[in-house]
Amino acid sequence: MAVAQPLEYLSQAQIDKFYRDGYLVVPGFLSQDQTSSLLFRAKELLDEFTPEDHPMTKFTTSDKNHVGDNYFLNSGDKIRYFLDEDAVDSSGKLTRDKARAVNKIGHALHELDPVFRNVTLENDRLKALARDLRFHHDPVALQSMVIFKQSQTGGAVPEHNDSTFLYTSPPSALGFWIALEKCTPMNGALSFLPGSHLTTPITKRFIRLPGGGTGFEQLATPPPPSSNISEKPKETASEGASQGNYVLESCESGDLVLIHGSVLHKSERNTSAHTRFAYTFHMIDSSPYVEYDEKNWLQPTDAMPFSRILNVPDEITLSTTVH
Secondary structure (H helix, E strand, O other): OOOEEEEEEEOHHHHHHHHHHHHHEEEOOOOOHHHHHHHHHHHHHHOOHHHHHHOEOOOOOOOEEEEEEEHOOOOOOOEEEEEOOHHEOOOEOOOOOOHHEEEEEOOOHHHHHHHHHHHOOOOOOHHHHHHHOOOOOEEEEEEEEEEEEEEEEOOEEEEHHHHHHOEEEOOOOOEEEEOOOEEOOOOOEEEEEOOHHHHHOEEEEEEEOOOOOEEEEEEEOOOOOOEOOEEEEEEEEOOOOOOOOEEEOOOOOOOOOOOOOOOOEEOOOOOOOEEEEEEEEEEOOOOOOOOOOOOOOOOOOOOOOEEEEEOOOOOOEEEEEOO
8 A cells, every 4th residue: 555645735634625525725825926926917918918810709618609710729829818708799899998808818828928837837836736636647737827707797607517628538627726816706706516526427528529610529428426535434525515505615816726627616797896817727637547639629739738747646646537
């Protein structure tokens, strides 16, 4: 039996909570200086946005309207701008100021922008957390983005799980969501269905369609829900999961939310006078531990393969799929 490695950053209680509930809020993961630098840089990127040469690509997480053009599909090694659904009128003109029209900027901030790279690929605290969590053998970061939920106009994001959009076999997606501003019930804080990663299989995946564009493919045999394979007795998910009750998680700037790829989560429309900006990136496990195939919308390139996080892979993980 392998000897348990000493914890570097997370507590055992935090690790247990993540595997029980499918998510974990880590307060103060980034310092206020780091958070302020990210927020300042995000606003600079908004200022640099030039609508005149933009294809007016819209972004949505709904099945029917997800963007399906080359601007989106070829964004994995670039920094590109995606607009709110209602930010463009029928003639392709912006309906509001450009800084309030952008839904997100992605998907290679973690590689190409020094400020975002510093807190992602060059962050010793992040590497320590990944080793403590033991969710992956050899994690790689494959996408990153800043999400702008604007005051009054920031739209709701319906219930979903991340492994649908970043599919591996077996599923291995893990989200890192960092609040750049205070997140409240009024400005669209995240809500989770605790324990749903243990009960809700992945039934479809978001793919590149053979004829071009993107769409959803139903999985013929959905992989079973994830399971904690540690030797500890299985704990019951936090109160609320059994009744199907979502739990809203308010956050302070600099807080990190770890999101299991199978846990159901959502956010409501921003009805407040305050913006809710966040930086998020995702990791998956790498070959030979999982398969990430050519159907996925996001593909690595020769110039920018997916970014490895750890210098030495973990031999044993705490998360697997029950076969």
